[in-house]
Amino acid sequence: MNKGSQKATVCVIGLGYIGLPTACILADAGxxxxxxxxxxxxxxxxxxxDVHIEEPDLDLVLRRAIRSGRLKASTSPxxxxxxxxxxPTPHHADHSPDLTYVExxxxxxxxxxQAGNLIVLESTSPPKTTDEVVCKYAIPxxxxxxxxxxxxxCPERVLPGRILFEAVHxxxxxxxxxxxxxxxAVKFYEQFVKGKVLGTNALAAEVTKxxxxxxxxxxxxxxxxxxxxxxxxxxxxxxxxxLANRHPRVKILNPGPGVGGxxxxxxxxxxxxxxxxxxxxxxxxxxxxxxxxxxxxxQVAQAASQLDxxxxxxxxxxxxxxxxxxxxxxxIDIVRALNKSGVGEVLACxxxxxxxxxxxxxxxxxxxxxxxxxxxxxxxxxMEFREISFESIRHCTLVDTRAFWxxxxxxxxxxxxxxxxxx
Ligand code: SAJ
Numbered sequence: 114m115n116k117g118s119q120k121a122t123v124c125v126i127g128l129g130y131i132g133l134p135t136a137c138i139l140a141d142a143g144x145x146x147x148x149x150x151x152x153x154x155x156x157x158x159x160x161x162x163d164v165h166i167e168e169p170d171l172d173l174v175l176r177r178a179i180r181s182g183r184l185k186a187s188t189s190p191x192x193x194x195x196x197x198x199x200x201p202t203p204h205h206a207d208h209s210p211d212l213t214y215v216e217x218x219x220x221x222x223x224x225x226x227q228a229g230n231l232i233v234l235e236s237t238s239p240p241k242t243t244d245e246v247v248c249k250y251a252i253p254x255x256x257x258x259x260x261x262x263x264x265x266x267c268p269e270r271v272l273p274g275r276i277l278f279e280a281v282h283x284x285x286x287x288x289x290x291x292x293x294x295x296x297x298a299v300k301f302y303e304q305f306v307k308g309k310v311l312g313t314n315a316l317a318a319e320v321t322k323x324x325x326x327x328x329x330x331x332x333x334x335x336x337x338x339x340x341x342x343x344x345x346x347x348x349x350x351x352x353x354x355x356l357a358n359r360h361p362r363v364k365i366l367n368p369g370p371g372v373g374g375x376x377x378x379x380x381x382x383x384x385x386x387x388x389x390x391x392x393x394x395x396x397x398x399x400x401x402x403x404x405x406x407x408x409x410x411x412q413v414a415q416a417a418s419q420l421d422x423x424x425x426x427x428x429x430x431x432x433x434x435x436x437x438x439x440x441x442x443x444x445i446d447i448v449r450a451l452n453k454s455g456v457g458e459v460l461a462c463x464x465x466x467x468x469x470x471x472x473x474x475x476x477x478x479x480x481x482x483x484x485x486x487x488x489x490x491x492x493x494x495x496m497e498f499r500e501i502s503f504e505s506i507r508h509c510t511l512v513d514t515r516a517f518w519x520x521x522x523x524x525x526x527x528x529x530x531x532x533x534x535x536x
Contacts, residue, residue: 115232120145121194121195122144122195123136123147123195123200124192124195124222125149126149126190127236128156128195128303129146130197130438131198131199132148132200133164133175134174134276134280134386135269138174138180139305140177140178141174141177142410142463143183144183146185147336147415148186149186149187149189149282150206151188152162155186157186159175159224160185161179161469162180167437168273168274169274170370172275174277187367189211189223194230195230195301196222196231196233197233198232198233198234198235198247199235199236200217201214201236202214202238203375210239210382215234215238215242215246219246219251223250225487226262227256229262231301232247232263233298234267235266235385236245237323237380238266238268238529239323239383239386240316240320243264243266243288243290243318246292246313259293259294260293263294263297264315265315265318265374266315267287267298270283270325273433276297278443281307284285285309286307287299287311287313287318288312288313288317288318288319295312295313296312317439320384320449324384325339329377330378330395330398331381332366334397335366335398336365336397337368337371337372338401340364341405341408344412346472347382355363369405369515371402371405371443371445372443373440373441373442374433374438374442375411377442406443406446410447410464410486413425413488413512416512418472420487422458422486422487424486424488425451425458426488426490427447427460427462427492428491428492428495428498429444429491429493429494430444430445430463430466430471430474431463431466431490431495432493434493435496436465436502437465439471442493444492447490448461448493459474461475465498478500483506489506489508490514491512491515
């Protein structure tokens with residue numbers, strides 16, 4: 114295979130939040146890239162130079178990649194030097210991992226895998242997936258891993274909203290099935306990554322990635338637990354955190370409406386599922402973060418019970434600011450629960466979400482939500498909401514799950530929940 118050359122062909126399986134930016138970065142770095150997705154509309158859009166996800170500057174890089182002729186999208190894999198699997202790894206309702214997409218992607222590339230190829234799993238995966246799924250389903254019987262073909266796990270580590278920068282500048286962990294696999298995969302990543310490329314084995318790479326997201330989940334759970342505790346004590350959680358963080362060895366994260374997205378709210382379960390009896394802390398953190406939306410719903414219901422005709426304006430549906438991703442979003446769960454509960458009329462507003470994606474919700478623009486609501490619930494701190502003038506919402510009860518208005522409102526005497534105890 115042409116591992117050492119910039120002319121190598123890379124077949125990227127999955128053109129989602131990770132695969133599409135990765136394919137563009139590889140094309141920019143001089144590789145010939147085949148981007149594969151089972152969704153024909155995604156393939157068509159990609160070939161037309163149109164992005165189907167929202168990510169800063171991705172449109173520019175995609176257009177450049179398509180114009181250069183180095184990126185072509187297709188619904189089926191093609192022969193290549195390197196195969197990168199970038200497909201979703203969701204979990205089932207009981208939190209057990211759903212590896213269907215990795216299995217299917219592995220089966221789909223198998224007819225094209227030849228001696229000398231490198232196969233990399235980028236999808237965040239439960240321990241042993243590289244061995245038990247990728248090696249099992251992607252490698253033809255006559256090829257031996259570590260001798261004829263090379264297989265490695267290199268988990269993506271990019272933060273949505275900063276993907277193009279982080280995909281190149283973050284350090285990467287590359288774990289091969291054998292030392293030879295690690296060596297080949299490290300050399301490949303070193304061609305386009307500016308951060309350090311750290312070699313290890315596949316299992317260590319799998320566990321490392323899950324540990325990173327579990328670390329963040331546990332720390333966010335601590336902040337969320339504090340916010341509920343401080344709510345019941347009637348003390349401002351953000352002030353407490355601000356003060357505690359002035360200690361040189363304390364760095365508490367931010368409370369919010371809960372933890373969403375397709376990563377942090379899912380990946381810790383892979384560790385819990387692997388060894389339930391050894392992971393009580395990780396499980397508890399998941400439970401605490403999953404309980405936070407109910408706390409917010411209760412706060413809003415309590416505020417609504419004080420008004421004759423509550424009109425609840427919910428600002429933000431995505432799982433975090435300035436992205437269009439509503440997967441596992443606590444914000445959307447809260448809005449849907451309020452909508453069903455009958456505690457008042459519910460209006461939803463999110464400039465990043467096309468109303469056709471939420472046909473069950475009454476979606477309005479910023480002007481309308483500000484005009485009509487008497488309770489405003491800030492769920493996602495999108496930049497666009499900064500345009501809302503302070504005066505225009507003076508009449509509203511504010512439920513501020515992210516300290517968005519807190520600093521502005523301090524000093525003018527307007528009460529902002531959760532400063533007040535929830536029911
Ligand atoms: N959140 C809080 N409080 C905080 C920080 C985050 O409530 O102080 C919430 C966010 O609002 C959001 C959720 O947590 O709902 C997750 O957001 P995030 O920005 O922490 O992380 P993600 O899910 O966008 O990306 C994470 C990153 N992992 C780590 O920071 C350890 C990213 O580097 C990973 O590549 C990504 O998961 C992934 O794909 O695994």
